[in-house]
Amino acid sequence: xxxxxxxxxxxxxAACPKMCRHMCPTFLAWRSDSPTPHSRSLLVYQEMNGTRxxxxxxxxxxxxxxxxxxxLVWCLPQVDVAAIVEDTRTxxxxxxxxxxxxxxxSSMIATNHNPxxxxxxxxxxxxxxxxxxxxxxxxxxxxxxxxxxxxxxQSTASLLTKxxxxxxxxxxxxxxxxxxxxxxxxxxxxEEARHNADVLNKQDAQEIxxxxxxCYRALSRDYPENGVQLARPVIHISQLLERHxxxxxxxxxxxxxxxxxxxxxxxxxxxxxxxxRVLNKISGGKVVxxxxxxxxxxxxxxxxxxxxxxxxxARVIGKARVQQARNVGAAYLVTSCPxxxxxxxxxxxxxxxxxxxxxxxxxxxxxxxxxxx
Amino acid sequence: xxxxxxxxVLLERIRTVxxxxxVTVNETDAILNAHDANPLSEAKIRAGESLPLADLIVFPAxxxxxxxxxxxxxxxxxxxxxxxxxxxxxxxxxxxxxxxxLDLKRxxxxxxxxxxxxxxxxxAGVVGIDLEEEVNRQGYTTGHTPTSLRASNVxxxxxxxSGGSMSSLYGKIEDLTLGLEVVLADGSVIxxxxxxRHSVGPDLKxxxxxxxxxxxxxxxxxxxxxxLPKERRFRSMSFxxxxxxxxxxxLIFREGVLxxxxxxxxxxxxxxxxxxxxxxxEGSCMxxxxxxxxxxxxxxxxxxxxxxxxxxxxKDYGEGPSRYWWEHRYDMYYPTKFATSxxxxxxxxxxVATYDKLENVYHEMKKAMEAHDAVVMSxxxxxxxxxxxxxxxxxxxxxxxxxAWSAYKGIWDDGVAACLRMGxxxxxxxxxxxxxxxxxxxxxxxxxxxxRQIKEVLDPNGIMNPGKLxxxxxx
Numbered sequence: 001x002x003x004x005x006x007x008x009x010x011x012x013x014a015a016c017p018k019m020c021r022h023m024c025p026t027f028l029a030w031r032s033d034s035p036t037p038h039s040r041s042l043l044v045y046q047e048m049n050g051t052r053x054x055x056x057x058x059x060x061x062x063x064x065x066x067x068x069x070x071x072l073v074w075c076l077p078q079v080d081v082a083a084i085v086e087d088t089r090t091x092x093x094x095x096x097x098x099x100x101x102x103x104x105x106s107s108m109i110a111t112n113h114n115p116x117x118x119x120x121x122x123x124x125x126x127x128x129x130x131x132x133x134x135x136x137x138x139x140x141x142x143x144x145x146x147x148x149x150x151x152x153x154q155s156t157a158s159l160l161t162k163x164x165x166x167x168x169x170x171x172x173x174x175x176x177x178x179x180x181x182x183x184x185x186x187x188x189x190x191e192e193a194r195h196n197a198d199v200l201n202k203q204d205a206q207e208i209x210x211x212x213x214x215c216y217r218a219l220s221r222d223y224p225e226n227g228v229q230l231a232r233p234v235i236h237i238s239q240l241l242e243r244h245x246x247x248x249x250x251x252x253x254x255x256x257x258x259x260x261x262x263x264x265x266x267x268x269x270x271x272x273x274x275x276x277r278v279l280n281k282i283s284g285g286k287v288v289x290x291x292x293x294x295x296x297x298x299x300x301x302x303x304x305x306x307x308x309x310x311x312x313x314a315r316v317i318g319k320a321r322v323q324q325a326r327n328v329g330a331a332y333l334v335t336s337c338p339x340x341x342x343x344x345x346x347x348x349x350x351x352x353x354x355x356x357x358x359x360x361x362x363x364x365x366x367x368x369x370x371x372x373x
Numbered sequence: 374x375x376x377x378x379x380x381x382v383l384l385e386r387i388r389t390v391x392x393x394x395x396v397t398v399n400e401t402d403a404i405l406n407a408h409d410a411n412p413l414s415e416a417k418i419r420a421g422e423s424l425p426l427a428d429l430i431v432f433p434a435x436x437x438x439x440x441x442x443x444x445x446x447x448x449x450x451x452x453x454x455x456x457x458x459x460x461x462x463x464x465x466x467x468x469x470x471x472x473x474x475l476d477l478k479r480x481x482x483x484x485x486x487x488x489x490x491x492x493x494x495x496x497a498g499v500v501g502i503d504l505e506e507e508v509n510r511q512g513y514t515t516g517h518t519p520t521s522l523r524a525s526n527v528x529x530x531x532x533x534x535s536g537g538s539m540s541s542l543y544g545k546i547e548d549l550t551l552g553l554e555v556v557l558a559d560g561s562v563i564x565x566x567x568x569x570r571h572s573v574g575p576d577l578k579x580x581x582x583x584x585x586x587x588x589x590x591x592x593x594x595x596x597x598x599x600x601l602p603k604e605r606r607f608r609s610m611s612f613x614x615x616x617x618x619x620x621x622x623x624l625i626f627r628e629g630v631l632x633x634x635x636x637x638x639x640x641x642x643x644x645x646x647x648x649x650x651x652x653x654x655e656g657s658c659m660x661x662x663x664x665x666x667x668x669x670x671x672x673x674x675x676x677x678x679x680x681x682x683x684x685x686x687x688k689d690y691g692e693g694p695s696r697y698w699w700e701h702r703y704d705m706y707y708p709t710k711f712a713t714s715x716x717x718x719x720x721x722x723x724x725v726a727t728y729d730k731l732e733n734v735y736h737e738m739k740k741a742m743e744a745h746d747a748v749v750m751s752x753x754x755x756x757x758x759x760x761x762x763x764x765x766x767x768x769x770x771x772x773x774x775x776x777a778w779s780a781y782k783g784i785w786d787d788g789v790a791a792c793l794r795m796g797x798x799x800x801x802x803x804x805x806x807x808x809x810x811x812x813x814x815x816x817x818x819x820x821x822x823x824x825r826q827i828k829e830v831l832d833p834n835g836i837m838n839p840g841k842l843x844x845x846x847x848x
Contacts, residue, residue, distance in 0.1 A: 012709075015713045019707055022500045022503060022524070031479045032430075033476070034406070039405040055401055057400075076704055
């Protein structure tokens with residue numbers, strides 16, 4: 001965003017009587033006027049016009065943001081607070097003025113190429129190559145599926161094989177860079193990006209498929225916006241499965257299914273229908289919408305560094321989202337994001353089965369033993 | 374501002390009440406919490422000016438915590454400014470004398486929906502839209518839908534005697550509030566029982582409704598509910614002038630018809646807000662009506678209203694302009710590039726008067742306000758059988774801050790003076806806050822001494838929102 005446009009957006013947001021605040025997940029978590037879109041803009045506005053510099057608390061407030069872009073949906077003048085926050089974070093990182101809690105994630109990615117501090121050599125342990133001669137596709141698993149949500153990675157590989165693809169994974173996959181881009185470590189994120197692009201561009205595959213919307217946004221948006229080009233199209237698993245609707249099985253899951261839209265997939269990349277079509281097919285139409293869905297879907301609380309820096313409040317948001325699924329009588333809360341799944345499943349989800357899209361699709365075939373039904 | 378010793382003692386003691394996580398003395402938080410939606414505050418922020426800041430911001434979770442905080446503040450003579458959604462337009466939550474901002478946002482529970490009596494019991498910190506959506510899910514509406522609904526909360530509604538866009542049918546918040554819980558300056562909790570009517574002396578809750586934090590902190594309320602209307606129909610009529618439009622409105626009410634929405638736009642407001650979407654004649658005034666209820670009832674009401682309008686010289690525009698307004702009713706609350714550029718400031722003086730005075734108030738206020746080179750446009754809304762409100766909207770832009778703020782004050786001074794001179798009352802729903810504080814005594818006349826004496830009894834140390842409602846100025 002150019003400086004004049006940013007200045008105008010900040011002025012408008014700083015003058016607004018908080019028309020989006022009621023939808024902001026961090027307002028829900030803190031119930032204070034500080035961690036809200038209006039306040040974030042006001043702080044940056046005051047810094048920009050020389051009224052007041054960002055102090056330690058102001059910086060903290062700017063990191064009390066999920067960058068979920070829910071506020072943008074409710075903003076008539078279309079002030080992109082998430083973009084403003086991310087640009088400001090990038091500047092703060094350049095100035096070494098970010099919350100020190102982020103050093104951990106930054107250093108772990110630098111050392112191990114994942115934000116969990118797991119050994120890089122174990123990244124592909126979940127993968128068992130299958131012999132298949134179909135269309136060659138490379139699966140970029142992302143860190144969460146590789147280290148924390150193996151069920152998603154394994155379901156995805158099995159599913160792709162079942163659908164006739166010749167599945168490979170990257171020879172040396174690094175973090176997609178999303179956690180770094182979102183928290184202001186743009187340059188470090190681009191180092192990861194360049195490596196991934198180099199390897200992917202040499203890989204023998206026609207398409208790159210991802211299950212993590214954070215990876216999807218990074219590979220399909222952040223990389224090209226920052227001059228990192230991928231030679232093959234990037235596709236989200238929900239889009240790929242939509243192509244194969246006729247081949248998917250319909251199963252009786254014994255209860256209603258609801259879909260949680262991940263912010264990066266929905267609001268940031270505009271993908272709302274494919275996962276719904278898939279769920280509708282495999283459940284035989286037993287899909288129910290939460291009150292907040294599609295562009296108004298509430299963030300799970302696990303974005304843009306929130307869970308790392310403010311875990312208690314992130315969990316308040318995740319718990320509220322789980323309750324929203326309960327409110328509509330769902331037996332299955334399905335998302336299409338390992339990060340969201342991890343957060344939602346770790347809340348008090350008793351009586352509600354939380355699954356990722358490839359997991360529930362595999363469950364419909366009753367093939368994958370790791371899916372707990 | 375508090376001296377450092379008092380502040381330190383107060384902070385430590387308040388921490389024991391609400392916990393360390395729910396009180397802050399941080400300057401950044403104070404800045405972010407300082408302003409409500411007062412246009413002058415917003416313009417000053419845009420201009421890089423500073424607003425008065427609270428010494429502490431406290432976030433209580435219960436009535437008990439509110440009570441304990443007030444006891445401490447009263448003991449130490451510290452000002453307390455209750456904060457609701459912070460969506461008021463009059464600076465009511467501005468901590469003019471520092472002290473404590475008591476922010477009620479954590480008190481956000483819808484406690485009970487009583488289907489039998491059609492009531493909802495709710496904590497003060499529930500945001501309006503959250504309450505409305507919650508009762509909508511149960512088949513009800515609160516009937517209270519101000520333009521600020523997404524930002525304002527229940528406590529703020531009651532503290533300012535607010536009114537929604539459908540108050541002609543459902544009433545204002547003082548009509549909708551059946552029960553009330555408040556905490557006085559000494560920490561005592563007062564509960565006014567929820568009953569439809571009573572004859573046990575004066576209605577105490579009406580003393581607290583509209584008190585803007587100067588007499589008490591509102592912690593809980595029991596509000597009326599209405600079944601969601603089975604149908605809402607819209608109708609629009611264009612009149613050659615304000616007079617004929619107002620006459621039609623008066624006659625519609627006289628026939629016993631209570632539309633949910635009644636909004637008559639003067640020629641300037643019609644030109645700005647209607648003509649860009651509909652083909653209207655220059656100088657005409659658009660009347661927007663809505664009718665709520667069962668289909669048969671709504672059809673009859675619409676028919677009667679339309680007949681009256683046509684007899685009074687109206688041209689029928691069907692549902693178009695009225696429906697368009699309804700579907701975009703929150704849009705006007707968003708800032709625009711034009712209204713936020715340079716040293717610009719706009720505001721609304723929302724006055725109310727009976728029909729015999731309404732038109733004269735309008736003309737005299739318009740003349741007085743335009744004398745300051747302000748753009749003035751108006752609509753008559755929130756209409757009732759005996760009169761209604763005028764939104765006197767103005768906008769002024771100057772080359773420098775001091776000229777702009779001075780023009781703003783001049784418009785307010787002369788606009789309100791004209792209103793009072795012609796027999797109007799200076800606010801219908803926005804309240805007093807800091808903007809109207811200096812006019813309060815003139816508005817109330819001899820009755821103001823009664824209000825002042827009540828204040829002295831209930832808040833002898835003058836800690837409750839000093840500087841608002843014309844009371845409690847401190848040196």
